[in-house]
Amino acid sequence: MHFTSEKLLDDGVLEREFTLGEVPGVLWTPEPVSTPVPLILNGHPGGLDRMYPRLLGRARSCAAEGYAAATIELPGAGDRPPLVSVDEARADLRRALEAGGPVSDDIVDRLVLPLVEQAVPEWRATLDALLALPGIGGPVGYSGGVIAIGTRLAVVEPRISAAVLFAGSYVPRDMVEEARRVTIPLHVMLQWDDEGNDRQHALDLFDAFGSKEKTLHANMGGHTGIPRYEAEAAGRFFARHLK
């Protein structure tokens, strides 16, 4: 992990950009800290530059609660080399939606599975590097989309103790089976009229998660219409499980 920039923000949050291999990322830590702090990995739909204001807002909230927050760029997004097959699947998805037709399992598989396969090991390598830093301890939470990435991480990465997942993207059908192996506490957000996924499929996924503690918060509106009070609700979920 190589830090490429360091900036102390006005509210005392230290923002450091890094690269891990070819993967760029950002780490935010509350300063100063006397004991190692919990860490929240913030997932997003790709495009660090575009997502930066929202990610920074989430990181500031994390820091205010005494957590470090980190994010990495999604494979194929931002300045990373494009993933041609994923881009083709995304174009197919757009055509299917414009035609008003159903979105085939094939399109969803080609769109999401390569991202899961590549992103999950990158998140795990990032976690290795972050937990080796002084000042960052645990426990670790995962927050955000892509929900298929969060689901796979929750299955394979035992260091993640709790997750806030946003049901805001398509999920390969096979991953509903995989979800049964998730056992950590989950807080799932669903926008009832989200244009970016299938509501029934999102409910099926929620139903499938094997976690004993899982909560679904569904609100009206589209993909970007999550009410402000849901950020506080997610914060309370992490406070119950990371503190």
Add this chain to the structure above:
Amino acid sequence: MHFTSEKLLDDGVLEREFTLGEVPGVLWTPEPVSTPVPLILNGHPGGLDRMYPRLLGRARSCAAEGYAAATIELPGAGDRPPLVSVDEARADLRRALEAGGPVSDDIVDRLVLPLVEQAVPEWRATLDALLALPGIGGPVGYSGGVIAIGTRLAVVEPRISAAVLFAGSYVPRDMVEEARRVTIPLHVMLQWDDEGNDRQHALDLFDAFGSKEKTLHANMGGHTGIPRYEAEAAGRFFARHLK
């Protein structure tokens, strides 16, 4: 409205039992108050004596937030004259569930519609009497089950500003249509494995509500397994809408 008993509880909550016509009820008010307080009507599945500990707990939470709370006995429950046809429908429901078969629309209609038809005017008369008391102002919220009663009240009673509904009982199919006419903010709780209702039907009802602001909180477990933190979430919902 005739008060039949009055007791000052140890935390300064004044508990008064009353009758309104033949309907018994309880009013809890925070004491002392300098200005009229908002009011929350607490619904329940019937049996005031049996429900008293939980209703008192909810009333204490209301009082701590500066609200009055009130409840009345459900038609046919507790010491009220039995409703023979409803009792027969309840026995039919039990037989249907024991046989593992589906619960027919006919059973649900016979079980719930008479309660709605009788309870809603009783709640409205109670509201008339409560709002005429010094110290109780508004706005007014409705909280709890029976969800069909809460739904009808939200449609017909313009003095109710917001409602917390518990999707913990069957809903006549026609009332899903009626739900489209609800426009007040709603906070709906659903126990994912509730033995006392049909999950898909509960989701259909949530979908049908016409409210621009409606939130669904679904948690694991059966009818009585609502997590403790959901009481706080409902409290925050009312704080947003009644204060």
